[in-house]
Amino acid sequence: MAETIWRPQGRARRSTRALRVRTSAAVLAVVVSAVLIVPPLAQLDQQAVDLAAKLQPPSWAHPFGTDDVGRDLLLRCVYGLRVSLLVGLVAALAATVIGTAVGAAAGALGGRTDRLAMRAVDTLSSVPHLLLGVFVVAVFRPGVWPVVASVAATHWLSTARIVRAEVLSLRGRPYIDAAVSGGASRWRVAVRHLVPGILPQAGLAAVLMIPHAMWHESALSFLGLGLPAHQASLGGLVQGGRGSLLAGHWWPTLFPGRLLIVPTLAVAGLAGAWRERRNPRRRSELTL
Amino acid sequence: MAGRRTLSAAPVLLAVTFGVFALAALSPFDPVKAYAGTAGLTASQAELDQLRINLGADQPLVARWWDWLTSALTGDLGTSAVMRQPVTDVIAERLGWSTLLAACAFTIAVLAGTALGVLAARRPGGPPDRAVSALAYTLEAAPAFWLALLAIWFFSVRLGALPSGGLTDAGSDTVTAAQVASHLVLPALVLGVSQLPWFYLYVRQGVADALGEDPVRGARARGLAERRVLLGHALRSGMLPMLTLIGSRVPELITGALLVETVFSWPGIAAATVQAATAVDFPLLAALTVLATAAVLAGNLLSDLLYGLADPRVGFDG
Numbered sequence: 255m256a257e258t259i260w261r262p263q264g265r266a267r268r269s270t271r272a273l274r275v276r277t278s279a280a281v282l283a284v285v286v287s288a289v290l291i292v293p294p295l296a297q298l299d300q301q302a303v304d305l306a307a308k309l310q311p312p313s314w315a316h317p318f319g320t321d322d323v324g325r326d327l328l329l330r331c332v333y334g335l336r337v338s339l340l341v342g343l344v345a346a347l348a349a350t351v352i353g354t355a356v357g358a359a360a361g362a363l364g365g366r367t368d369r370l371a372m373r374a375v376d377t378l379s380s381v382p383h384l385l386l387g388v389f390v391v392a393v394f395r396p397g398v399w400p401v402v403a404s405v406a407a408t409h410w411l412s413t414a415r416i417v418r419a420e421v422l423s424l425r426g427r428p429y430i431d432a433a434v435s436g437g438a439s440r441w442r443v444a445v446r447h448l449v450p451g452i453l454p455q456a457g458l459a460a461v462l463m464i465p466h467a468m469w470h471e472s473a474l475s476f477l478g479l480g481l482p483a484h485q486a487s488l489g490g491l492v493q494g495g496r497g498s499l500l501a502g503h504w505w506p507t508l509f510p511g512r513l514l515i516v517p518t519l520a521v522a523g524l525a526g527a528w529r530e531r532r533n534p535r536r537r538s539e540l541t542l
Numbered sequence: 543m544a545g546r547r548t549l550s551a552a553p554v555l556l557a558v559t560f561g562v563f564a565l566a567a568l569s570p571f572d573p574v575k576a577y578a579g580t581a582g583l584t585a586s587q588a589e590l591d592q593l594r595i596n597l598g599a600d601q602p603l604v605a606r607w608w609d610w611l612t613s614a615l616t617g618d619l620g621t622s623a624v625m626r627q628p629v630t631d632v633i634a635e636r637l638g639w640s641t642l643l644a645a646c647a648f649t650i651a652v653l654a655g656t657a658l659g660v661l662a663a664r665r666p667g668g669p670p671d672r673a674v675s676a677l678a679y680t681l682e683a684a685p686a687f688w689l690a691l692l693a694i695w696f697f698s699v700r701l702g703a704l705p706s707g708g709l710t711d712a713g714s715d716t717v718t719a720a721q722v723a724s725h726l727v728l729p730a731l732v733l734g735v736s737q738l739p740w741f742y743l744y745v746r747q748g749v750a751d752a753l754g755e756d757p758v759r760g761a762r763a764r765g766l767a768e769r770r771v772l773l774g775h776a777l778r779s780g781m782l783p784m785l786t787l788i789g790s791r792v793p794e795l796i797t798g799a800l801l802v803e804t805v806f807s808w809p810g811i812a813a814a815t816v817q818a819a820t821a822v823d824f825p826l827l828a829a830l831t832v833l834a835t836a837a838v839l840a841g842n843l844l845s846d847l848l849y850g851l852a853d854p855r856v857g858f859d860g
Contacts, residue, residue: 377557380838381831382793384800385815389562389831392819393569469685473801476687477816492688500706504695511688518683 271527278523285517289336292329301325309503319505322498327509330491335513337487341398342468345405349467350460352406353413358452360414361421362444372418375411383408384473391479401480405467413459420452462525465518472514488514547846551839556611558835562828563607573599576822577623610828620825624817629829632814639709640810643729643803644795650734651741652788658738659745660777666750675746678739686736686798690805693732704728707807729806736798737791744787748780755779785852789845792838 304324312319318327360371378386387404394400424430425448433443472489474480481487486494488510495506566573574594578585585593594600598609610620619629658678662671681689698706705711706728710721752758753776761775796812803813811830818826 377554377561380554380842381558381835382796382800382838384797385831385834388800388815388819389827390565392822392827393566393571393824395570465683472685473687473797476685476801477804477820479816479819489685489687492685492691496691499691499695500699502695502699504692507688507691507695511685511692514685514688515680515683519679522679522683 271530274523275527278520278527281516281520282524285335285513285520286339288332289339292332293336309498309501311503312505318509319503321495321506322503327491327506330486331488331510331513334486334488334491334510335517337481337485338468338471338489338514339464339517341401341405341471341481341487342464345402345467345471346409346460346463348402348406349409349463350413350456353410353459354417354452354456356410357414357417358421358444358448361418361425362440362448368418371414375414378408379411384470387470387474388477388479391474396474396479396482398481398485401471401474404474405470408470409463409466413456413463416455416459417452420455421448424448424451458525458528461521465521468514469518547843551843554839555832555836559611559614559828559832560607562831563603563610566824566828567603571822571824573597573824576824579623614829619829622818622823622826624821624823625814625826629826632826633811633829633833636809636811636814639808640799640803640812643726643733643808643810644799646726646730647733647737647798647802648791648795650730651737654734655738655741656745656777656781659742660749660772662742662746663749663753663776663780664772666746671746674742678742681735682739684736685801686732687801687805689736690729690732690802693728694805697728707805709809725806729802729808732806733795733798733802736802737794740791740794741784744784745777745780748783749776750780752776752780782852786845786849789841789843789848792841796834796837 302325304320306324307316307320308324309322310316310320310324316326316328318331321327321330356371356375360368386408390404390407391400394403430443430447433447438446468488471480471487472492475487475489476493478493480489483490491510492507495503495510499507574590574597577597578590578593598606601609613619617630619633621627622629622632625632658674662668662674665671694706697704704727705725707725709725710717714721749772753772757779758771758775761771766774799810799812800816802808803810804816807813811833815827815830815834817823818830
């Protein structure tokens with residue numbers, strides 16, 4: 255969240271923050287539990303075709319309407335969100351692990367390693383993310399793992415920068431000096447003293463990366479370079495609704511896209527509130 | 543000065559070209575099969591081997607890269623299989639359309655973002671600020687391809703006011719300015735709107751900060767009109783950091799263009815990239831990836847230059 259220039263003071267401020275946190279948490283809880291619980295419990299087939307009920311607008315029977323072969327869009331969206339969320343989680347985790355490892359190594363070892371690693375980060379970040387992702391998926395052929403690899407390959411850069419900066423600031427602290435003069439090995443200093451210090455930052459970066467990863471995956475799937483059709487993610491659903499859109503049926507396009515926005519805003523709201531609480535005076539940068 | 547910055551971009555570009563080749567070499571992608579297409583299924587092994595030698599695919603990675611680089615410097619980027627013409631021709635034909643679209647979108651984003659940002663910063667926390675900010679965050683989270691589709695639905699299908707894609711009307715052979723203009727409106731609007739939140743949030747922040755600073759207080763104390771204070775003083779100093787960040791928006795612009803050009807079948811470079819990727823047309827894809835990187839580096843260079851021009855305190859040697 256952006257730094258809100260205007261902020262209510264005192265109690266009002268705490269209550270708006272609490273409201274924001276509660277709304278975001280509630281939305282996320284609903285989304286995550288829907289994604290986790292509905293598929294195994296409902297025993298409904300998202301692929302159930304009902305040609306008699308094709309392209310029906312939203313109604314009580316089908317809250318999101320039906321698509322061009324009569325499949326219930328609410329159910330398909332829940333499954334699509336499940337795929338998107340899973341891919342996003344795995345990809346964000348992979349990107350965070352790579353970024354933390356590179357950033358920590360660069361910061362802790364310093365010298366030539368540091369220069370080399372940061373040069374690599376700068377070089378990679380001068381290729382637009384989605385373009386690099388498209389390139390990776392194109393040469394490795396579309397599929398789940400190429401998509402995860404494509405997200406991880408493009409998203410570890412910011413984490414590496416954050417972690418390196420954090421390590422550099424930790425390295426000068428007295429407790430690290432104390433550990434070194436106490437005879438701790440490099441490895442021990444890194445694992446026992448540096449890693450716990452950088453975990454909060456890396457964790458925040460990882461959480462904020464999930465929406466980005468979902469976004470990236472949806473864009474790839476939309477372009478036809480993502481997941482195969484039987485693993486329709488939200489981006490794949492939007493792509494699937496394109497044909498009906500030109501005939502005037504807006505619902506197969508509208509709802510999957512909305513489901514992509516809602517978790518993004520909820521995550522951003524939570525992360526913003528957390529950052530504000532940890533560091534109320536800092537001007538937080540614009541992140542979403 | 544600018545020359546030195548340009549020189550420092552050269553190794554990055556070189557590394558990216560090599561990375562593109564290395565990545566392709568690591569992948570299961572086979573240039574011979576890609577070149578032969580369906581004919582490769584029936585061709586004999588001897589023919590395939592001959593093709594491999596002709597294409598230079600039997601050479602080691604570094605040799606292939608060096609070949610590509612040297613011929614690229616003489617203006618030969620190979621032939622695109624999916625477009626059936628030399629890669630340089632594809633780029634020459636399409637670069638102009640992409641530039642036109644990106645420039646229009648950028649103008650829309652900067653103008654609308656600045657106007658809305660000033661409006662919101664006048665009274666932070668007021669109703670206009672809250673409404674526009676909420677909208678900006680939603681737009682920032684919305685994928686560009688989704689916005690593009692909704693725009694098509696509303697303006698083309700529902701209202702029937704604007705064409706839903708392409709450069710000219712179907713069945714028309716000549717490209718006239720009026721047709722291009724009407725086909726440009728929707729893509730430029732969508733690309734502009736998808737870039738807008740960022741500009742809006744920065745202007746709002748910059749102007750709101752500047753409103754609390756001494757020069758603005760001085761201007762108010764001198765009794766200047768509110769309009770003058772806002773536009774002549776607060777906006778000018780608030781724009782400074784944004785001006786320098788404009789050049790760094792090129793990656794996002796390219797990302798947006800990839801999606802928007804594809805949805806609107808705009809005959810630009812970004813749409814060609816997606817086609818090249820779908821068909822695994824390596825010569826075209828490699829050239830376009832390198833071109834996009836060059837554009838990003840040029841944007842960064844522009845940022846640095848603007849920074850120096852706008853703020854004389856900044857030296858170029860730092």
